[in-house]
Amino acid sequence: MKKFIAEVLGTFFLVFFGVGTAAITGAEFGILPIATAFGLSIVAAAYGIGAISGAHLNPAVSIGVLCAGRMSAGEFVQYVIAQVIGAILGAFVIYLIVSGKSDYSIATSGMGQNGYGPGYGGGYNLAAALIFEVVATFIFVTVILGVTDKGAPVGFAGLAIGLTLTAVHLVGINITGTSVNPARSIGPALFVGGQALSQLWVFILAPLVGGALAGIVNAAGLTRADA
Template sequence: MIRKLAAELLGTGLLVYVAVGVATLSFGFGTTGSSYAAGVVATALAFGLVLLALAYVLGPISGCHVNPAVTVGALLTGRIKLLEAAGYWAAQFIGGMLGALLLWGTFACSPLYSRSTTGLGADGWGAASRIHINAGGAFLIEVVLTTLFVFVVLGATSKTSNATVAGLTIGLSLAMCHLIGIPVTGTSVNPARSLGPALIVGGTALTQVWLFIVAPLVGGILAAGLHLLVLPRTTPSPVQ
Protein backbone atom coordinates (compact mmCIF):
# COMPACT_ATOMS: atom_id res chain seq x y z
CA MET A 1 0.00 0.00 0.00
CA ILE A 2 2.83 2.41 0.80
CA ARG A 3 4.31 1.86 -2.65
CA LYS A 4 0.92 2.45 -4.24
CA LEU A 5 0.31 5.69 -2.34
CA ALA A 6 3.83 6.90 -3.10
CA ALA A 7 3.26 6.19 -6.79
CA GLU A 8 -0.02 8.13 -6.78
CA LEU A 9 1.55 11.08 -4.98
CA LEU A 10 4.57 11.14 -7.28
CA GLY A 11 2.52 10.67 -10.43
CA THR A 12 0.02 13.42 -9.62
CA GLY A 13 2.83 15.78 -8.63
CA LEU A 14 4.68 15.17 -11.90
CA LEU A 15 1.49 15.57 -13.94
CA VAL A 16 0.86 18.97 -12.37
CA TYR A 17 4.46 20.12 -12.54
CA VAL A 18 5.02 19.28 -16.20
CA ALA A 19 1.59 19.70 -17.80
CA VAL A 20 0.40 22.70 -15.78
CA GLY A 21 3.88 24.09 -16.29
CA VAL A 22 3.40 23.95 -20.06
CA ALA A 23 -0.02 25.61 -19.65
CA THR A 24 1.53 28.43 -17.62
CA LEU A 25 4.34 28.91 -20.12
CA SER A 26 1.90 28.93 -23.03
CA PHE A 27 -0.80 31.23 -21.65
CA GLY A 28 0.87 33.00 -18.73
CA PHE A 29 4.28 33.75 -20.17
CA GLY A 30 3.01 33.73 -23.76
CA THR A 31 5.71 31.43 -25.12
CA THR A 32 3.43 30.53 -28.03
CA GLY A 33 3.33 34.14 -29.14
CA SER A 34 0.03 35.40 -30.53
CA SER A 35 -1.17 31.92 -31.49
CA TYR A 36 -3.74 30.80 -28.91
CA ALA A 37 -4.32 27.60 -30.87
CA ALA A 38 -0.64 26.69 -30.56
CA GLY A 39 -0.89 27.04 -26.79
CA VAL A 40 -3.96 24.80 -26.72
CA VAL A 41 -2.23 22.09 -28.73
CA ALA A 42 1.00 22.31 -26.72
CA THR A 43 -0.85 22.07 -23.41
CA ALA A 44 -3.12 19.25 -24.57
CA LEU A 45 -0.13 17.26 -25.76
CA ALA A 46 1.71 17.92 -22.50
CA PHE A 47 -1.12 16.47 -20.41
CA GLY A 48 -1.56 13.51 -22.72
CA LEU A 49 2.12 12.65 -23.08
CA VAL A 50 2.89 12.95 -19.37
CA LEU A 51 0.00 10.66 -18.48
CA LEU A 52 1.00 8.23 -21.23
CA ALA A 53 4.52 7.94 -19.80
CA LEU A 54 3.31 7.66 -16.21
CA ALA A 55 0.78 4.97 -17.14
CA TYR A 56 3.52 2.61 -18.28
CA VAL A 57 5.86 3.41 -15.39
CA LEU A 58 3.42 3.59 -12.49
CA GLY A 59 0.60 1.46 -13.87
CA PRO A 60 2.07 -1.82 -12.61
CA ILE A 61 2.40 -0.31 -9.11
CA SER A 62 -0.80 1.58 -8.39
CA GLY A 63 -2.76 1.53 -11.64
CA CYS A 64 -1.62 5.13 -12.20
CA HIS A 65 -4.94 6.77 -11.38
CA VAL A 66 -3.29 10.13 -10.50
CA ASN A 67 -6.82 11.52 -10.56
CA PRO A 68 -9.53 11.31 -7.85
CA ALA A 69 -12.22 10.94 -10.54
CA VAL A 70 -10.51 7.83 -11.91
CA THR A 71 -10.30 6.43 -8.39
CA VAL A 72 -14.04 7.02 -7.98
CA GLY A 73 -14.63 5.03 -11.16
CA ALA A 74 -12.36 2.22 -9.97
CA LEU A 75 -14.10 2.14 -6.59
CA LEU A 76 -17.62 1.96 -8.02
CA THR A 77 -16.67 -0.78 -10.48
CA GLY A 78 -15.23 -2.92 -7.70
CA ARG A 79 -11.57 -2.65 -8.64
CA ILE A 80 -10.42 -1.23 -5.30
CA LYS A 81 -11.82 -1.07 -1.77
CA LEU A 82 -13.02 2.09 -0.04
CA LEU A 83 -10.08 2.29 2.37
CA GLU A 84 -7.62 2.00 -0.48
CA ALA A 85 -9.53 4.62 -2.48
CA ALA A 86 -9.40 7.03 0.47
CA GLY A 87 -5.63 6.60 0.60
CA TYR A 88 -5.40 7.24 -3.14
CA TRP A 89 -7.45 10.44 -2.82
CA ALA A 90 -5.23 11.76 -0.03
CA ALA A 91 -2.05 10.94 -1.97
CA GLN A 92 -3.40 12.52 -5.17
CA PHE A 93 -4.45 15.79 -3.55
CA ILE A 94 -1.18 16.06 -1.64
CA GLY A 95 0.75 15.27 -4.81
CA GLY A 96 -1.18 17.92 -6.73
CA MET A 97 -0.44 20.52 -4.09
CA LEU A 98 3.24 19.62 -3.90
CA GLY A 99 3.54 19.66 -7.69
CA ALA A 100 1.93 23.11 -7.85
CA LEU A 101 4.13 24.40 -5.04
CA LEU A 102 7.27 23.15 -6.77
CA LEU A 103 6.13 24.65 -10.07
CA TRP A 104 5.42 28.00 -8.43
CA GLY A 105 8.85 27.88 -6.76
CA THR A 106 10.43 27.29 -10.18
CA PHE A 107 8.64 30.12 -11.94
CA ALA A 108 9.09 32.50 -9.01
CA CYS A 109 12.80 32.48 -9.82
CA SER A 110 12.02 34.34 -13.05
CA PRO A 111 11.76 38.15 -12.95
CA LEU A 112 8.98 37.88 -15.54
CA TYR A 113 6.71 35.86 -13.27
CA SER A 114 3.82 37.36 -11.30
CA ARG A 115 1.42 35.14 -9.41
CA SER A 116 -1.46 37.56 -10.01
CA THR A 117 -0.91 38.12 -13.74
CA THR A 118 1.01 35.06 -14.98
CA GLY A 119 -1.00 32.70 -12.84
CA LEU A 120 -0.38 28.97 -12.58
CA GLY A 121 -2.63 27.31 -15.14
CA ALA A 122 -5.72 27.48 -12.92
CA ASP A 123 -9.16 26.58 -14.24
CA GLY A 124 -12.12 28.94 -14.20
CA TRP A 125 -15.33 30.25 -15.72
CA GLY A 126 -16.78 33.71 -16.41
CA ALA A 127 -13.96 36.19 -16.87
CA ALA A 128 -11.48 33.37 -16.24
CA SER A 129 -12.76 31.49 -19.31
CA ARG A 130 -11.56 32.20 -22.83
CA ILE A 131 -15.17 32.18 -24.06
CA HIS A 132 -16.58 33.59 -20.78
CA ILE A 133 -18.76 30.54 -20.19
CA ASN A 134 -20.96 30.65 -17.09
CA ALA A 135 -20.82 28.26 -14.14
CA GLY A 136 -23.56 26.02 -15.52
CA GLY A 137 -21.80 25.54 -18.83
CA ALA A 138 -18.48 24.97 -17.08
CA PHE A 139 -20.02 22.32 -14.84
CA LEU A 140 -21.63 20.59 -17.81
CA ILE A 141 -18.51 20.35 -19.94
CA GLU A 142 -16.39 19.17 -17.01
CA VAL A 143 -18.89 16.41 -16.25
CA VAL A 144 -19.07 15.34 -19.90
CA LEU A 145 -15.31 15.36 -20.46
CA THR A 146 -14.56 13.56 -17.21
CA THR A 147 -17.21 10.95 -17.97
CA LEU A 148 -15.60 10.37 -21.35
CA PHE A 149 -12.08 10.21 -19.95
CA VAL A 150 -12.81 7.90 -17.02
CA PHE A 151 -14.98 5.69 -19.25
CA VAL A 152 -12.00 5.29 -21.58
CA VAL A 153 -9.68 4.55 -18.64
CA LEU A 154 -11.98 1.87 -17.27
CA GLY A 155 -12.45 0.30 -20.67
CA ALA A 156 -8.77 0.42 -21.63
CA THR A 157 -7.76 -1.26 -18.36
CA SER A 158 -10.46 -3.93 -18.26
CA LYS A 159 -9.61 -7.63 -18.50
CA THR A 160 -10.84 -7.79 -22.07
CA SER A 161 -8.67 -4.91 -23.29
CA ASN A 162 -5.16 -4.90 -24.72
CA ALA A 163 -2.90 -3.84 -21.86
CA THR A 164 -0.06 -3.07 -24.26
CA VAL A 165 -1.81 -0.05 -25.75
CA ALA A 166 -3.76 1.01 -22.64
CA GLY A 167 -1.34 3.81 -21.75
CA LEU A 168 -1.42 5.18 -25.28
CA THR A 169 -5.22 5.11 -25.36
CA ILE A 170 -5.51 6.86 -22.01
CA GLY A 171 -2.92 9.51 -22.83
CA LEU A 172 -4.51 10.36 -26.15
CA SER A 173 -7.98 10.57 -24.59
CA LEU A 174 -6.73 13.09 -22.02
CA ALA A 175 -5.14 15.16 -24.78
CA MET A 176 -8.42 15.03 -26.72
CA CYS A 177 -10.37 16.30 -23.70
CA HIS A 178 -7.97 19.22 -23.34
CA LEU A 179 -8.26 20.23 -26.98
CA ILE A 180 -11.92 21.13 -26.49
CA GLY A 181 -11.83 21.98 -22.81
CA ILE A 182 -8.95 24.48 -22.61
CA PRO A 183 -10.77 27.37 -24.34
CA VAL A 184 -13.85 26.71 -22.21
CA THR A 185 -12.61 26.18 -18.64
CA GLY A 186 -8.91 25.46 -18.95
CA THR A 187 -9.85 21.78 -18.51
CA SER A 188 -9.79 20.06 -15.17
CA VAL A 189 -11.24 16.52 -15.40
CA ASN A 190 -8.98 16.01 -12.37
CA PRO A 191 -9.76 17.62 -8.97
CA ALA A 192 -6.17 17.21 -7.73
CA ARG A 193 -4.84 19.02 -10.81
CA SER A 194 -7.19 21.95 -10.15
CA LEU A 195 -6.86 22.30 -6.38
CA GLY A 196 -3.07 22.63 -6.26
CA PRO A 197 -2.72 25.63 -8.62
CA ALA A 198 -5.85 27.29 -7.14
CA LEU A 199 -4.35 27.19 -3.66
CA ILE A 200 -1.19 28.87 -4.94
CA VAL A 201 -2.89 31.54 -7.05
CA GLY A 202 -5.81 32.24 -4.71
CA GLY A 203 -8.41 34.86 -5.64
CA THR A 204 -10.92 33.88 -8.32
CA ALA A 205 -9.23 30.54 -8.97
CA LEU A 206 -9.68 29.52 -5.35
CA THR A 207 -13.30 30.67 -5.08
CA GLN A 208 -14.20 28.76 -8.25
CA VAL A 209 -12.21 25.57 -7.59
CA TRP A 210 -15.18 23.81 -5.95
CA LEU A 211 -16.72 23.30 -9.39
CA PHE A 212 -13.57 21.61 -10.65
CA ILE A 213 -13.65 19.24 -7.70
CA VAL A 214 -17.35 18.38 -7.76
CA ALA A 215 -17.94 18.14 -11.53
CA PRO A 216 -15.11 15.65 -12.24
CA LEU A 217 -16.25 13.46 -9.33
CA VAL A 218 -19.77 13.43 -10.80
CA GLY A 219 -18.22 12.50 -14.13
CA GLY A 220 -16.34 9.64 -12.49
CA ILE A 221 -19.58 8.30 -11.03
CA LEU A 222 -21.35 8.49 -14.39
CA ALA A 223 -18.42 6.81 -16.14
CA ALA A 224 -18.56 3.90 -13.68
CA GLY A 225 -22.26 3.51 -14.39
CA LEU A 226 -21.70 3.54 -18.14
CA HIS A 227 -18.88 1.03 -17.84
CA LEU A 228 -21.01 -1.38 -15.82
CA LEU A 229 -23.83 -0.93 -18.31
CA VAL A 230 -21.73 -1.56 -21.41
CA LEU A 231 -19.32 -4.07 -19.86
CA PRO A 232 -21.13 -5.77 -16.95
CA ARG A 233 -18.85 -6.68 -14.09
CA THR A 234 -18.05 -10.34 -13.56
CA THR A 235 -15.10 -10.40 -11.19
CA PRO A 236 -13.12 -7.43 -9.86
CA SER A 237 -10.09 -6.61 -11.96
CA PRO A 238 -7.43 -4.14 -10.83
CA VAL A 239 -6.54 -1.14 -12.99
CA GLN A 240 -3.34 -1.94 -14.82
Protein backbone atom coordinates in the same frame (compact mmCIF):
# COMPACT_ATOMS: atom_id res chain seq x y z
CA MET B 1 2.68 2.22 0.83
CA LYS B 2 4.06 1.52 -2.66
CA LYS B 3 0.71 2.46 -4.20
CA PHE B 4 0.51 5.62 -2.10
CA ILE B 5 3.99 6.75 -3.12
CA ALA B 6 3.33 5.87 -6.75
CA GLU B 7 0.18 8.03 -6.78
CA VAL B 8 2.02 10.93 -5.15
CA LEU B 9 4.83 10.74 -7.70
CA GLY B 10 2.55 10.16 -10.68
CA THR B 11 0.29 13.10 -9.83
CA PHE B 12 3.37 15.23 -9.24
CA PHE B 13 4.58 14.37 -12.75
CA LEU B 14 1.16 15.18 -14.24
CA VAL B 15 0.98 18.60 -12.59
CA PHE B 16 4.65 19.40 -13.19
CA PHE B 17 4.44 18.76 -16.92
CA GLY B 18 0.84 19.76 -17.63
CA VAL B 19 0.38 22.75 -15.35
CA GLY B 20 4.01 23.67 -15.86
CA THR B 21 3.54 23.91 -19.61
CA ALA B 22 0.39 26.01 -19.14
CA ALA B 23 2.11 28.35 -16.68
CA ILE B 24 5.44 28.72 -18.44
CA THR B 25 4.77 28.48 -22.18
CA GLY B 26 0.99 28.49 -22.56
CA ALA B 27 0.58 32.17 -23.32
CA GLU B 28 3.30 32.03 -25.96
CA PHE B 29 2.53 28.79 -27.78
CA GLY B 30 -1.19 28.21 -27.18
CA ILE B 31 -3.43 25.22 -26.59
CA LEU B 32 -1.73 22.37 -28.45
CA PRO B 33 1.47 22.17 -26.34
CA ILE B 34 -0.58 22.21 -23.12
CA ALA B 35 -2.88 19.43 -24.31
CA THR B 36 0.10 17.41 -25.51
CA ALA B 37 1.96 17.87 -22.22
CA PHE B 38 -0.97 16.56 -20.20
CA GLY B 39 -1.41 13.62 -22.57
CA LEU B 40 2.26 12.67 -22.62
CA SER B 41 2.57 12.94 -18.85
CA ILE B 42 -0.24 10.45 -18.34
CA VAL B 43 1.31 8.08 -20.90
CA ALA B 44 4.63 8.23 -19.06
CA ALA B 45 2.96 7.66 -15.69
CA ALA B 46 0.81 4.82 -16.99
CA TYR B 47 3.81 2.88 -18.25
CA GLY B 48 6.10 3.98 -15.43
CA ILE B 49 3.95 3.33 -12.35
CA GLY B 50 0.83 1.72 -13.77
CA ALA B 51 1.93 -1.73 -12.63
CA ILE B 52 2.17 -0.46 -9.05
CA SER B 53 -0.95 1.63 -8.48
CA GLY B 54 -2.79 1.63 -11.78
CA ALA B 55 -1.69 5.27 -12.25
CA HIS B 56 -5.03 6.87 -11.40
CA LEU B 57 -3.43 10.27 -10.58
CA ASN B 58 -6.94 11.68 -10.33
CA PRO B 59 -9.73 11.42 -7.72
CA ALA B 60 -12.28 11.30 -10.54
CA VAL B 61 -10.60 8.20 -11.94
CA SER B 62 -10.42 6.63 -8.50
CA ILE B 63 -14.10 7.26 -7.80
CA GLY B 64 -14.89 5.70 -11.18
CA VAL B 65 -12.85 2.64 -10.26
CA LEU B 66 -14.61 2.55 -6.87
CA CYS B 67 -18.08 2.76 -8.41
CA ALA B 68 -17.12 0.07 -10.92
CA GLY B 69 -16.36 -2.23 -7.99
CA ARG B 70 -12.63 -2.46 -8.63
CA MET B 71 -11.37 -0.92 -5.36
CA SER B 72 -12.47 -0.51 -1.76
CA ALA B 73 -13.59 2.73 -0.08
CA GLY B 74 -10.47 2.63 2.09
CA GLU B 75 -8.22 2.41 -0.95
CA PHE B 76 -10.14 5.24 -2.58
CA VAL B 77 -9.49 7.56 0.38
CA GLN B 78 -5.78 6.66 0.39
CA TYR B 79 -5.49 7.27 -3.35
CA VAL B 80 -7.20 10.67 -3.12
CA ILE B 81 -4.94 11.81 -0.29
CA ALA B 82 -1.87 10.75 -2.26
CA GLN B 83 -3.10 12.47 -5.41
CA VAL B 84 -3.81 15.77 -3.67
CA ILE B 85 -0.38 15.69 -1.99
CA GLY B 86 1.30 15.01 -5.33
CA ALA B 87 -0.62 17.82 -7.03
CA ILE B 88 0.25 20.34 -4.32
CA LEU B 89 3.92 19.38 -4.48
CA GLY B 90 3.90 19.68 -8.27
CA ALA B 91 2.23 23.09 -8.12
CA PHE B 92 4.69 24.22 -5.45
CA VAL B 93 7.67 23.38 -7.65
CA ILE B 94 6.07 25.21 -10.59
CA TYR B 95 5.45 28.20 -8.33
CA LEU B 96 9.11 28.26 -7.30
CA ILE B 97 10.16 28.18 -10.95
CA VAL B 98 7.79 30.83 -12.33
CA SER B 99 8.51 33.09 -9.36
CA GLY B 100 12.12 33.20 -10.56
CA LYS B 101 11.13 35.26 -13.60
CA SER B 102 11.76 38.94 -12.99
CA ASP B 103 8.46 40.25 -14.38
CA TYR B 104 6.25 37.39 -13.15
CA SER B 105 3.08 38.23 -11.23
CA ILE B 106 0.81 35.41 -10.12
CA ALA B 107 -2.12 37.83 -10.00
CA THR B 108 -1.84 38.66 -13.70
CA SER B 109 -0.13 35.60 -15.20
CA GLY B 110 -1.74 32.92 -13.06
CA MET B 111 -0.33 29.44 -12.77
CA GLY B 112 -2.30 27.16 -15.06
CA GLN B 113 -5.32 27.22 -12.74
CA ASN B 114 -8.81 26.26 -13.85
CA GLY B 115 -11.63 28.77 -14.09
CA TYR B 116 -14.60 30.08 -16.03
CA GLY B 117 -16.54 33.27 -16.65
CA PRO B 118 -15.52 36.76 -17.79
CA GLY B 119 -11.78 37.26 -17.91
CA TYR B 120 -10.97 33.55 -18.13
CA GLY B 121 -10.40 31.72 -21.43
CA GLY B 122 -13.35 32.20 -23.76
CA GLY B 123 -15.57 33.63 -21.02
CA TYR B 124 -17.86 30.60 -20.78
CA ASN B 125 -20.42 30.67 -17.96
CA LEU B 126 -20.89 28.35 -14.98
CA ALA B 127 -23.39 26.10 -16.77
CA ALA B 128 -20.98 25.54 -19.66
CA ALA B 129 -18.15 24.81 -17.24
CA LEU B 130 -20.20 22.26 -15.30
CA ILE B 131 -21.50 20.53 -18.43
CA PHE B 132 -18.07 20.29 -20.01
CA GLU B 133 -16.34 19.00 -16.88
CA VAL B 134 -18.99 16.34 -16.18
CA VAL B 135 -19.17 15.12 -19.79
CA ALA B 136 -15.43 15.26 -20.45
CA THR B 137 -14.63 13.41 -17.22
CA PHE B 138 -17.29 10.81 -18.01
CA ILE B 139 -15.67 10.20 -21.41
CA PHE B 140 -12.15 10.13 -19.98
CA VAL B 141 -12.96 7.70 -17.15
CA THR B 142 -15.09 5.51 -19.44
CA VAL B 143 -12.07 5.09 -21.71
CA ILE B 144 -9.83 4.29 -18.73
CA LEU B 145 -12.22 1.64 -17.40
CA GLY B 146 -12.59 0.19 -20.88
CA VAL B 147 -8.92 -0.09 -21.78
CA THR B 148 -8.06 -1.56 -18.37
CA ASP B 149 -10.83 -4.15 -18.63
CA LYS B 150 -9.86 -7.83 -18.70
CA GLY B 151 -10.93 -8.15 -22.31
CA ALA B 152 -9.03 -5.10 -23.57
CA PRO B 153 -5.92 -5.43 -25.78
CA VAL B 154 -2.78 -5.71 -23.67
CA GLY B 155 -0.13 -2.99 -23.75
CA PHE B 156 -2.12 -0.12 -25.26
CA ALA B 157 -3.92 1.28 -22.22
CA GLY B 158 -1.42 4.04 -21.47
CA LEU B 159 -1.42 5.28 -25.06
CA ALA B 160 -5.23 5.29 -25.32
CA ILE B 161 -5.59 7.12 -22.01
CA GLY B 162 -2.98 9.72 -22.94
CA LEU B 163 -4.53 10.41 -26.33
CA THR B 164 -7.98 10.75 -24.77
CA LEU B 165 -6.68 13.23 -22.20
CA THR B 166 -5.04 15.21 -25.00
CA ALA B 167 -8.30 15.33 -26.95
CA VAL B 168 -10.25 16.38 -23.87
CA HIS B 169 -7.82 19.26 -23.32
CA LEU B 170 -8.08 20.38 -26.94
CA VAL B 171 -11.83 20.81 -26.46
CA GLY B 172 -11.82 22.24 -22.97
CA ILE B 173 -8.81 24.50 -22.45
CA ASN B 174 -10.69 27.53 -23.75
CA ILE B 175 -13.73 26.66 -21.58
CA THR B 176 -12.29 25.87 -18.16
CA GLY B 177 -8.58 25.23 -18.72
CA THR B 178 -9.67 21.58 -18.54
CA SER B 179 -9.68 20.01 -15.12
CA VAL B 180 -11.32 16.54 -15.30
CA ASN B 181 -9.15 16.05 -12.20
CA PRO B 182 -9.87 17.63 -8.80
CA ALA B 183 -6.28 17.15 -7.61
CA ARG B 184 -4.87 18.92 -10.67
CA SER B 185 -7.19 21.86 -9.90
CA ILE B 186 -6.50 21.99 -6.16
CA GLY B 187 -2.72 22.31 -6.55
CA PRO B 188 -2.51 25.57 -8.55
CA ALA B 189 -5.60 27.10 -6.89
CA LEU B 190 -3.94 26.99 -3.47
CA PHE B 191 -1.11 29.17 -4.74
CA VAL B 192 -3.13 31.50 -6.99
CA GLY B 193 -5.96 32.06 -4.49
CA GLY B 194 -8.75 34.54 -5.22
CA GLN B 195 -11.08 33.48 -8.02
CA ALA B 196 -9.25 30.19 -8.50
CA LEU B 197 -10.14 29.19 -4.95
CA SER B 198 -13.70 30.52 -5.04
CA GLN B 199 -14.42 28.54 -8.23
CA LEU B 200 -12.56 25.41 -7.09
CA TRP B 201 -15.76 23.65 -6.01
CA VAL B 202 -16.74 23.33 -9.68
CA PHE B 203 -13.54 21.46 -10.48
CA ILE B 204 -13.97 19.14 -7.53
CA LEU B 205 -17.68 18.40 -7.86
CA ALA B 206 -18.12 18.13 -11.63
CA PRO B 207 -15.21 15.71 -12.30
CA LEU B 208 -16.25 13.52 -9.37
CA VAL B 209 -19.80 13.35 -10.74
CA GLY B 210 -18.52 12.49 -14.22
CA GLY B 211 -16.13 9.86 -12.88
CA ALA B 212 -18.79 8.29 -10.67
CA LEU B 213 -21.25 8.12 -13.57
CA ALA B 214 -18.63 6.38 -15.71
CA GLY B 215 -18.04 3.84 -12.93
CA ILE B 216 -21.77 3.20 -12.47
CA VAL B 217 -22.28 2.68 -16.19
CA ASN B 218 -19.31 0.32 -16.27
CA ALA B 219 -20.59 -1.63 -13.26
CA ALA B 220 -23.92 -2.02 -15.03
CA GLY B 221 -22.08 -3.76 -17.85
CA LEU B 222 -22.88 -1.15 -20.50
CA THR B 223 -19.22 -0.40 -21.26
CA ARG B 224 -17.68 -3.78 -20.43
CA ALA B 225 -16.73 -6.38 -23.00
CA ASP B 226 -17.25 -9.23 -20.53
CA ALA B 227 -20.73 -8.16 -19.43
